Amino acid sequence: MLSSVLRSLQSLTTHNNEHQECATPGSSTARDPRKQVLMSSTTFSGAGPSVGKRLNIDGDIPDPSHQLPALPSNLPPPNATYEHSTPPQxxxxxxxxxxxxxxSIEMGAAITWQRHMAQFLHHLPLTICNPRRGHWDPDSxxxxxxxxxxxxxxxELEALxxxxxxxxxxxxxxxSPVTMMELGLWAHSGKVIVCCGEGFWKGGNVxxxxxxxxxxxxxxxxxxxVEAKRMLKQKGLDAVTDEEIQRDEEWAKGIVARKARKEA
Structure with missing residues (x-):
């Protein structure tokens, strides 16, 4: 199974090399960052407004597929020791x-799910390692x-x-080729959780x-x-309570049920 993901990644990389050679400014590919395929999740050229020679890859990105739920109004405040770390720090x-x-980062074209997840976890005594740095040098x-x-x-390798x-x-x-590669690298570790919605092009492999x-x-x-909190608790983070997990399970079930009704 792991080899199938790696074969998909190899195929995507070959396609990407060809794609990068033929894409030109003004082409449909160059205009739409979601159509640009990354060689790496850390290559952010062409995404977001620039600041001097730096590109903002952590700006607000439209969520046309409604993948992210609205943040609850009653989120608790950040924990006193909560740490949100981004590179190069x-x-x-x-x-x-x-x-x-x-x-997914995808040159900053992926939805900003990282910030969303961080807000759901910031009440915990936890260090979040977020590779989606605010800006990137387009010349890199x-x-x-x-x-x-x-x-x-x-x-990223050290934080992983x-x-x-x-x-x-x-x-x-x-x-998301690098994300698939990283999943392959850490699949055996016993510390991985995954969200892969219907419609992801290699969802079956994942x-x-x-x-x-x-x-x-x-x-x-x-x-x-829910799974993030559940695994943190399993790893020993007692600040995550059973009551919190149960409450979040009910909240998540409601989100999924509402989406299903809209799609029916």
Whole structure:
């Protein structure tokens, strides 16, 4: 099963090399960042408004598929020790537990699910490692010789290794090749949870890998919030209570049910 994901990634990379060579300014591909396929989740050229020579890859992105639920009005305030770390700053790990937000970035064209998840978890004594840094130098290239690129990738690899939980989210409107690669790397770790909604182009591969390795895999972001808290509690974070998980389960069921009624 893992090999099928890696074969898909290899095929996508080949396509991407051809795509990058033929895309020109003014073409339909160049105009629509959602049609651009990434060589790496850390290559953000062409996304978001620029600030000087830096591109904002963490701005507000439309969510046409309604993948993200509205934030509840009664979210608790941030915990005093909550830490939200983005590269290139090294996480301080002032908390015993950390969660890595693995998943779609796609040049900043993916929905900003990372910020959303962080707000659902910020009341916990937790370190969030979020690879979606605010801005990116468009002149950086996805090559080991590029200092910015190397710093980004090494930051991610180290944070993935240190994470208590790795939370994967596949935006259904992206290709997310590096996210699939990272899932393959960590599928056996026992610290992975996945959200892969209907419509993701390689959803079958993702779900079969999860099935093979016993990874919790859900279709909706609201359910991913529940799974994140559940696994953090399983890992020993006692600040997550059974009552909180039960309450969130009911909330997530309501979200999923409302979506189903709208689609019926």
């Amino acid at each position: 090294i996480p301080k790990y002032i908390n015993a537990y950390s969660l890595f937000l693995a998943g 290239r996805p090559q080991p010789s590029d200092a910015n690129f190397r710093t980004q990738v090494e930051w 290794s240190n994470a208590s939980v790795i939370c994967f989210f596949f935006d259904v409107n992206t290709k 779900k079969l890998v999860c099935e093979r390795y016993g990874i919790p895999c859900v279709n909706d972001f609201a359910e991913l919030v």
